[in-house]
Amino acid sequence: MTNPILQDFITLTKTGLYCSYGNFYLDPQDPVVEAVISHAHGDHAVSGNENVYCTKATQLFMQHRYKKFSAANFEIKAYQEKFDINGVKISFYPAGHILGSAMVLMEYQNVRYLYTGDYKLEPDTTCEPIEFVKADVLITETTFADPEVKHPDAEEEIKKLNTVSSNIMLGAYALGKSQRLISLINKHCPDKKILVHHNIMPFIQIYEQQGIQMGNYQVYDRKIMKQQLEGNIYLVPPMVFNSYIRAINVVRVFATGWKYLQQGNGLHLYISDHVDWEGIIKTIEEVQPKEVWTLHGDGKQLRAHFSDKLTVKILN
Template identity: 60%
Template structure:
């Protein structure tokens, strides 16, 4: 039997009272199950943290000792128990260590996707599908008009830009994916990386994800036109608003983050509309609960087939 109150949203985030834990809490809590290490899903200061080893490594790099007082690491497909709820991590394909969180309670399976993507990515584990009674899915891009382009064709656009490029990207996940893709599909480019990104890259290397050639940014290097691509986090990208002698691009699935009319770089790490529908078909849920976006169009689309509840 599906418990309609299995998850509830409160001031701290997504709460499961049956296991007395939170999923990706917004504020520090006693027991936090973390899907992945991006800051909007993994806050510091929790007492007990449950996550994959990769997620814990990234959190410890970012937060140090405040990553969590007591940390429990679990591999994919290795069930563990939290407050009477059996929990299993399933690869989400979003970034290294990203996990869907399968919760089994009273013979009912609830699957929280966290952030996920279906597009191929050589810098993280691929998305895996499991069946569940309830699919709790992100709906960041749950719009029938949204279809992410082929990321390979997007990155190949860099081949046509012959001047230096200032490439904005989030430090964790996106930057590493771009480094690998540029090496694979625009190999004549020379990649420079902001100093805050380099320690993250080192964790990738330790986990066995090869990124390819890149080096630390040097001011003198960018003064020469040698088809440099300088990858920087958003705060640095914004400070170069009036930069000359470079083409400014921001890699994102969001239209509002594209900074040029003629040169765009639509590379998303989330599921688009077709990916969400495909995931529902693979998961075969009796109900779909939505989070992290507007699920109204999904609810309307599935109204004759599957019950959809908007949690946020």
């Protein structure tokens, strides 16, 4: 006899996703005593938690970003290593989002609940590939859960940069996206020189310390951009990209899956680190859940798609 799914196993609170049965939070938005962190992006990993359970790469990123306030104590876990928080068995599986990103499998009373965090299915040499695992409940992000959304191939997208002879200011998130772009540019735009904003460099160094090879790049030098008006790509974080709105002698490009962030740029570069509609459907096929609970986005179209076939519960 299969134990029933506990509908309140994970609840959405003001602080974030809470598991009352284990008295811990998943990616809390405010500091808590027990925090299970899926990955190190700022909207999933805040500073000041007492005990943080995460992968090694996530710890390193958090320690760089938050310094001594990153956490009082880190419990570093390898992928597939089982550990226990107040009677709930937990293990991490690669999420394919950024280096160290993890899906969180929680087992309680013989029912398996899988929290995806942010994830993607596409190949990415700068992070661990996603690893599917069976679960009774799939708790999935639905950032791009729209049948109309299909992310183009990242390798074909990056080749667009070869059509631009002028220098390019390329905006991208400092952690995850920037490292992926450096690798893609080196492979598919070999004639381009990559100049990196200094705020991105510490994350690159952590990637390399963890054994990720991205190819050639150098720290941004203003003289290079002034003396060479072609062939350079200046990789900058979003805040810098937005502050140089009137930058001259450069083509402005921002790498994202969001259409609204492409507006006004010289070239559209649709490279997303989130799963698209087909990816969510594929994940559901692989995980084979009895129920799907949705987060971060709109789960209504997913619920309509499965209607009588599968229970889809919207948490957000």
